[in-house]
Amino acid sequence: MVSKRPKDMALLAARAGRYHEYAPPPALRRHFSRLWSHRLNDGPPATVAIVPDGYCDLLWIDGRLEVAGPDRTAAFPVIGPGATVIGARFAPGAAASWLKTPLSALVGLSVPLADIGRKETSEFEARLRDCPEPTAAVALFGRLLEEAARHEEEPDRDAAVIFAAADSGRPAPGLPDRLGISERQLRRRCHHHFGYGAKTLERIRRFQRFLDVCRKAGTMPLARIALEAGFADQAHMTREVAELSTLTPAIILDQLGMRERSG
Known part of the structure; x- marks a missing residue:
């Protein structure tokens, strides 16, 4: 179950437990950019913010496989204390083909893979349920994806170019010429592979650059963080961060700083 309304001050997901990423094995690298696991803290449940990143994920959670579609704004999932979630993040251009579904149909949704x-x-799902130990389940999850990947087509290469352009901050208007397509075709491909247009993808990837800068910022002032991340100024950063996460830049900086200090 996913709620879109923050009940109180939210914690970024990385602050609400132990999160680990793994490079996928060679057989999966065309289709998935990361495998990951996230064990939430025990104790009273916290409001956890899953912030948008431009990706779509396949999850093993609560005894079933789910697809977490791309988000435009933060999601606030209801996950029990101590739960472990295992995930695979689709590579740009891979999800729509793998799922036989345009990602525009999955924006903001969590849908059972069945x-x-x-x-x-x-x-x-039956094989994963027979493997309750989390470390073994992570390994089995990867092997199952390798079995499925044998029958999958190559991901769309144009989608990888579009994502890389958004990730680097290069403006979208030059993309149609680079790809040899029209603006309308670019819009269709973006909605098919990412769920939304190139401009929205750029905003989300700039927000992710902001998070990366915060992790390394130390005592860097917010105005400098805004420029490093690619915002026009601090006010622009404050508006965008609030719209995408419901949090302020100062709160996010404090949370990520806490994460770094705690190891």
Whole structure:
């Protein structure tokens, strides 16, 4: 279950437990950019903010496989204390083909994989349920994805170019010429592969650059962080960060600083 309304001051997901990322094995690198696991803290449940990043993920959570579609703004999932979530982040251009679904149909949603129609879903879920130990489940999850990947087509290369342009901060208007397509075709491809247009993807990836700068900022003032991340100024950063996360830049900087100080 996912709520879109923050109940109180939210914690970024990385601050609400132990989060680990893993490089996918070679057989998966065309289709997935990261494998990851996240064990939430024990104790009273916290309001956890999953902030947008431009990606779509496949999750093992609460005994079933789910697709977490791309988000435009922060999501606030209801996850029990001590729960472990295992995930695979699709590479740019891979999710729509793998799921046989345009990502515009999955924006802001968490959907059981069985509802999308992957024929191996029931078998994979049964095998994962027989593997309750989290470390072993992470390894099995990767092996199951490798089995499925054998039958998948190559991800769309144009989508990787579009994502890289947004990630680097290069403006979208030059993309149609680089790709040899029209503005309308670019819009269709963005909505198909990312769920929204190139400008929204740029905003989200700039927000992610802001998070990266915050992790390394130390005592850097907010005005400097805004420029390093690619915002026009501090006021622009404050507006964008609030719209995408519901939090202020100062709160995010404090949370990420706490994470770094605590190791």
